[in-house]
Amino acid sequence: MKDYPDRMTPEQARRFGEDVLNIVSQIPRGRVTTYGHIAALAGWPSHSRMVGRTLRYTPGAEHLPCHRVVNKEGRTAPGWSRQRILLEEEGVRFKSNGHVDMARHLWELEVE
DNA sequence: TGCTTGACAGAAG
DNA sequence: CCTTCTGCCAAGC
Numbered sequence: 001m002k003d004y005p006d007r008m009t010p011e012q013a014r015r016f017g018e019d020v021l022n023i024v025s026q027i028p029r030g031r032v033t034t035y036g037h038i039a040a041l042a043g044w045p046s047h048s049r050m051v052g053r054t055l056r057y058t059p060g061a062e063h064l065p066c067h068r069v070v071n072k073e074g075r076t077a078p079g080w081s082r083q084r085i086l087l088e089e090e091g092v093r094f095k096s097n098g099h100v101d102m103a104r105h106l107w108e109l110e111v112e
Numbered sequence: 113t114g115c116t117t118g119a120c121a122g123a124a125g
Numbered sequence: 126c127c128t129t130c131t132g133c134c135a136a137g138c
């Protein structure tokens with residue numbers, strides 16, 4: 001019974017970061033995916049917040065399609081209004097409440 | 113060592 | 126629909 005959370009070793013953290021960037025680079029144009037999905041694919045389902053941290057603070061993430069990552073409700077990143085513009089330029093539709101129409105654009109990488 | 117901060121998620125009101 | 130709270134967990138201070 002773990003009454004304490006698993007902690008990432010430096011090696012696991014490094015690997016996690018790689019996987020996150022790797023997955024983000026595969027999001028197709030005009031589609032979006034979520035922080036939670038990426039975290040789960042990387043093997044750390046409870047680390048959705050770490051995905052956001054990685055994208056924001058990792059140098060080099062800017063030239064990846066990180067604007068295609070939104071939260072589960074289709075909300076864009078707080079304080080990054082340009083994200084919406086970038087998505088709309090790819091044809092992503094937003095609902096009247098300002099959220100991405102997830103039913104239409106959600107993309108999930110399949111694993112065999 | 114302890115408290116605060118988030119590019120999150122889910123539940124509650 | 127929106128706000129607020131709790132759980133989450135690495136980073137900052």
